[in-house]
Amino acid sequence: MFFWPNLRRRLAFLHTLVILAFLLAPLVIMVPISLTSGTMLTLPVPGWSLHWYEVIFTDSRWTVALVNSLIVGVAATALATALGTLAAIGLSWGRFPGQQTMLAIISLPLVLPIVILGVACFSFYASVGLIGSRLSLILAHAGLAAPVVVTTVLASLKGFDRNLMRAGASLGAGPLMSFRRILVPLVAPGILTGALIAFLVSFDEVVIASFITSTEHRTLPRQIFSGVRESISPAIAAAAIVLVLISGILLAFTSYIERRARAHKAGGK
Amino acid sequence: MGNRAPGNRRSVFSRLGANRDLRLFLLVLPLLAFVVVTVMIPVGQFLYRAVDNDLLAENLKLTAASLADWSPDQGVPGEASFRALAHDIRNAREAGTLGQVAQALNQQITGVRNGFIKAAMLVDEPDAVTVEDLTRVIPALGEVPLWSLLKSAQSRWTDFYLLQSIDLERDQAGAIVNVPADRAIFRDIIWRTIAISVNVTLICILLSLPVAHVLANARPPWSGILLALVLFPLWTSLLVRTVSWIIILQGEGPVNATLLFLGLIEEPLRLVYTRGSLYIAMVQVLLPLMILSILSVLLKLPKELLRAATSLGANWWQGYWRVLLPLLSPGILTGSAIVFVFALGYYITPTLIGGPRDQMLSSYVAQFTNKTLNWGLAGALAVQLMALLLIAGLGWAAFRRLGRRS
Amino acid sequence: MKSRIVTAAALALIAATASAQAEESMTAVGWGGSWNEAYDKGVFQPFTAESGIKVNLDEWGGEIAKLRTQIESNAIVYDFVSVEAPALEIGCAEGLFEKLPDAVYAEKDSYLPGTIHPCGMASDTWATVMVYDGAKLKDGPKSWADFWDVEKIPGKRGMLGQAQYTLENALMADGVAPGEVYDVLRSEGGVDRAFAALDRIKPHVVWWTSSTNALQNLSAGEVVMTDLYNARVTAENEKGSNYVIVWEAGFFYGTDMWAIVKGAPNRDNAVKFVEFFAKPENQAGFPKLYAYGVGHKDVEKHLTAEQLERLPTSAKNLPYAAVYDTDYWAENKEALEQRFQAWLAQ
Secondary structure, eight states: OTTOHHHHHHHHHHHHHHHHHHHHHHHHTHHHHHTBSSSSSOSSOSSBOSHHHHHHHHSHHHHHHHHHHHHHHHHHHHHHHHHHHHHHHHHHHOOOTTHHHHHHHHHHHHHSOHHHHHHHHHHHHHHTTOTBSHHHHHHHHHHHHHHHHHHHHHHHHHTOOTHHHHHHHHTTOOHHHHIIIIIHHHHHHHHHHHHHHHHHHHHHOOHHHHHHBOGGGOOHHHHHHHHHHSOOOTHHHHHHHHHHHHHHHHHHHHHHHHHHHHHHHHHHO | OOOOOHHHHHHHHHHHOTTHHHHHHHHHHHHHHHHIIIIIHHHHHHHHTTTBOHHHHHHTHHHHHHTTTOOGGGOSOOHHHHHHHHHHHHHHHHHTOHHHHHHHHHHHSTTOHHHHHHHTTTTTSGGGOOHHHHHHHOGGGGSHHHHHHHHGGGSSBOOHHHHHTTTEEEOTTSOEEEOOGGGOOHHHHHHHHHHHHHHHHHHHHHHHHHHHHHHHHSOHHHHHHHHHHHHGGGGSOHHHHHHHHHHHHSTTSHHHHHHHHTTSOSSOOOOTTSHHHHHHHHHHHHHHHHHHHHHHHHTTSOHHHHHHHHOOGGGHHHHIIIIIHHHHHHHHHHHHHHHHHHHHTOOHHHHHHSOGGGOOHHHHHHHHHHTSOOHHHHHHHHHHHHHHHHHHHHHHHHHHHHHHHO | OHHHHHHHHHHHHHHHHHSOOOSOEEEEEEOOHHHHHHHIIIIIHHHHHHHOOEEEEEEOSOOHHHHHHHHHTTOOOOSEEEEEHHHHHHHHHHTOBOOOOHHHHTTGGGBOTTSEETTEEEEEEEEEEEEEETTTOSSOOOSHHHHHOTTTSOSOEEEESSHHHHHHHHHHHTTOOGGGHHHHHHSTTHHHHHHHHHHHHGGGEEEESSHHHHHHHHHTTSOSEEEEEHHHHHHHHHTTOOEEEOGGGOEEEEEEEEEEBTTOTTHHHHHHHHHHHTSHHHHTHHHHHSSOBOSBGGGGGGSOHHHHHTSTTSTTTGGGEEEOOHHHHHHHHHHHHHHHHHHHHO
16 A cells, blocks of 8 residues: 555645644644633533633732743843853854863753752752742743753854954954854844743743742742642633743744844845 | 864964963853853752761761671660660750651651650650660660661761662661562652653654655645644643643543544543553654654755655665665654653653653652652652663764764 | 843843842742632731731642751741641651740640641641542442442542552441551551552552542543542532532541741741631631631631531531541651552552
8 A cells, every 4th residue: 555655645644634733732722721611621611701811811820920920031031042142152163171061061951850950959049048039030940041042052153154253353343343243143043043942941941930939929830830730720721822822922023033134134145 | 063164263263362262161151150050069969869878977976886896687786875876866856956867767767757756855864864765765776777777877878768769778787689579669660761751752753754754845835834833832831731631631521522422432531640641741742853853854865865765666665664764863863862851851741641650750759859858769769860861861872973983 | 232221121120039028928838729719818818907917828739848948048938838747747846847826835725636736736627538429429439338349339439649548548448447547557467458458449440649630530420439638529519519528438637737937037927927817716717718627626606507517527527537647657658658659550
């Protein structure tokens, strides 16, 4: 049966559709649940209502969580992007002993089981007296997200022609000037992608948050998690949709910026 | 790493000065220092708990010293050791550490905790305490194992927890033996963790291959759309997706409702809180990573080769197996490494969607840390988890080297 | 330019996070979900109204490791926590908790047994009970022996996947009266007897890990009966379900305790709360909203007959009850949970 290439292709296509349905089902299912007029997480829904959106945008527990998530996400992203970009430039261009080891150490938060990282963060931020503060979560998330920025910026630096920097220098541009005028625009897509993923890493993180945050600084995923374990209400579906929408908007925004950057570059030539 | 055309490098170096590498290193330093201080050292401290015996060594100094020449085959030691223990208990009571000491001893010999707490009331005059008094409140003092444990406080390190984490213990003579079957759980948990991770990886490979081919062959507008659809789940909350599976798979969820409607089953299947639901949820999360890894290799292969390999008619399968698969192996290998390593550390998903028998190592690390305060055992299990990661990492590196050479 | 704005914004954020709050407050930690809601509405809000002290209500799963670390590193966030009785025992011995104010502890004779301790007072008295869905099962189980009898009432059984509670239930099914369960467990071969009883039911059990998934299993008909915390059942019935609690089968109840964390940053406010909470009319705020009891004997004067009847410690239910033995579990929990896990994996 498999020796007809056409049939084979069709089967592969069918398989792909099934896989796509499988990948997207958990996201799609949240839409009707979030619009239910009932109080249970069950399908089919008894009726339609925007009640649960009202809950998450008016109930202080949810609004506080949403605001906290945004603050922590933005601050952690800023920190991770700054540290990660610098480190990637250093690693990409420099040649000094132990580079591989350094990259491995920097990447450690990416591969460490999250529970071990959570316990480690807990004991560290407790020992410096920051436990329960928002700052501790920002720092922890920055550490978790920085390797992602390093990876994306390293990748975009691979295609970077360093002669441009040399040209800049020979035209009298100081290192800072070359950095801002030549390097930053060219690796910007890499930085931007890294920053976006960094934000999502922080925005979705729940284990470290549950180890080190207190109620007033709880984040959206942490609020969902406690909801799931204790009393499930469709509010978590509404919150989930909000999470997905924010991710989607950011994703669309980045691809727009990237496309514009590419068009700009092409136009410049 | 980076682009390394030596010729270029020299000239740029000489212009920018000899300290250039130092300056570039200084760019790496902030992040490096940050990770070392906030991650590496704390993780190291956590793992060290697996062998840390400081608490007992600090608080049972006198007892341990009195047992220096004692060995288990001599039976219960003499009065001097009882007296030393009474001193230690009083000192620990004064220092406020008796509760922790009693707890730590109880972790190794069940049932001695209360005795030590009660003994605190007897030891106001340690030198007047008799053997009978102490043995009355702590009956285990009439037997050898507790004394062996007390003697182990001579060392600042212990192998108890590391042994316990692989279902081993020391017998009276000090030889390492298996624990009795009714206490052996950790090997099972470690195997379970490995098995779940391996299975998830294999399922991901099988499901990914056709998808990667379809994506690689799709024409422009579609290729972008398909890729975006595959990637989209990556941008959404892991937590949310896990909760969704609970809703989809539960007794009255859409899957059961459909099967009932079609008459394929007569009563709802038990789908959620099983190993099966755990696989479904984990594969859904990790599959896009595997597809991406394979796709990135596939797109680099010449189209003609693909066409040739897949249009062999009857020998298609052989062609695929012998020609294409080896070429794809770097992508499969990288994807497997990523999926396997992520799967090993899974915590949230098994907690929410697995039953008690589907919990993985991470869950037990969290449980022993948080609930029972058995930090030694939590540390030892974390060591096992890290060892698995290390083995996976080394295996991946070895395979990659092998692949490059051939 | 842009980068400077970003930097400035990041700095401002960090500065904003670092600035402390000025108003009087305390951080209390409960068990989350509807438990927290009931405490907030019934007890903490009246307390804030009376004292002006704001209560930040956090939640946890009783992980006293968090307390130990906070205290050891002198970075204490929690002021006031609800812990299981065995944890209070351990924590009190370890010095994790402050002693209760003398005036409060002096009234210990007005409290039900096990609900007051030098280090704490009851936050809630809960029970694990047998429950079935009255809408699905007309002639439900009457005893734990019925729970074990899959021929009499066919179908799967839900049980919490851990040794504590399960061993007690198994011995009750084996004919041991609730009051004698710990004597049997402590005696030679007692634990083996419990496991032997569990062997008989094992193929028919769906193990649960959180009360939410136990409830879902029950409502979805995946199990016909289950063990569960009584107040979760009552709360569901208030939403319109018809679950039946089989009190008369025998049940065990336990107590969670409020305790002030040693070195709490808002210790004085926590002490004020303890003094507030020591008054029975204030304690009654919780059982009015949630089917768990509290410690003071006079609380019942402030409850309606209906509110009283649904408590594990009500006159109607108490004859079928025994108390979870915190001493026994403090010593044996780890070893028995390990044996239970090994048994589960067989």
